[in-house]
Amino acid sequence: MARLIRISEASALGLHVMVLMAGAREKPLPTGAAASRLGVSGAHLSKVLQRLGRAGLVKSIRGPEGGFTLAKKSGAISLLDVYEAIEGRCEKSACLFGAPACGGTRCILGGVLEKADGAMRAYLGNTTLADLAGIYKEGKSNGEEKKNHGHR
Numbered sequence: 001m002a003r004l005i006r007i008s009e010a011s012a013l014g015l016h017v018m019v020l021m022a023g024a025r026e027k028p029l030p031t032g033a034a035a036s037r038l039g040v041s042g043a044h045l046s047k048v049l050q051r052l053g054r055a056g057l058v059k060s061i062r063g064p065e066g067g068f069t070l071a072k073k074s075g076a077i078s079l080l081d082v083y084e085a086i087e088g089r090c091e092k093s094a095c096l097f098g099a100p101a102c103g104g105t106r107c108i109l110g111g112v113l114e115k116a117d118g119a120m121r122a123y124l125g126n127t128t129l130a131d132l133a134g135i136y137k138e139g140k141s142n143g144e145e146k147k148n149h150g151h152r
Contacts, residue, residue: 005116011086013040013048018082021058022074022129023136028067037136048086055085074133080124093117 007015016038021029031049035042049068052058059071070077084090096113107113 005120007083008087009044010048010051011083013038013045014052014082014086015079017045017048017068018052018057018070018077018129019132020136021068021070022077022133024069026069028061028065028069030067033067052082052085055081057082057085070129073130075128075130077129078125079127079129079132080121082129083124090121092121 017029017034020034020037031046032042035045038045049058049060053060053068053071056071057077058068060066060068080090093113095107096109102108
């Protein structure tokens with residue numbers, strides 16, 4: 001099924017695992033447990049967590065009780081911070097080409113890209129992990145989360 005707005009799988013994993021960690025209340029979250037909870041590949045999730053670590057958003061704790069925790073308070077990390085840790089700095093754009101390249105006198109999409117970009121940027125920038133920390137309730141299976149929240 002085609003979608004108009006797309007987020008890479010790596011970014012989607014990053015956003016979800018960070019919200020999952022925010023709900024873990026500073027208890028280390030093992031990669032395997034997070035991968036199982038999200039229904040994703042542990043290897044891919046490990047790579048995403050490495051990027052988040054390099055960006056200073058998570059820290060790893062070694063050992064049998066180890067895993068990953070947030071490197072900052074959940075209220076100090078926005079979804080935009082997480083997204084940019086995975087994808088790189090986001091530049092504002094009102095053009096499919098990144099910069100007007102078609103030579104037209106006006107955009108064929110009538111400014112809708114600029115509005116959508118602004119709305120997405122505002123949501124990601126104004127929403128912190130603390131705002132979403134309760135999304136993953138204990139005891140729910142991966143299938144129930146997908147059905148109840150319709151995302152990922």
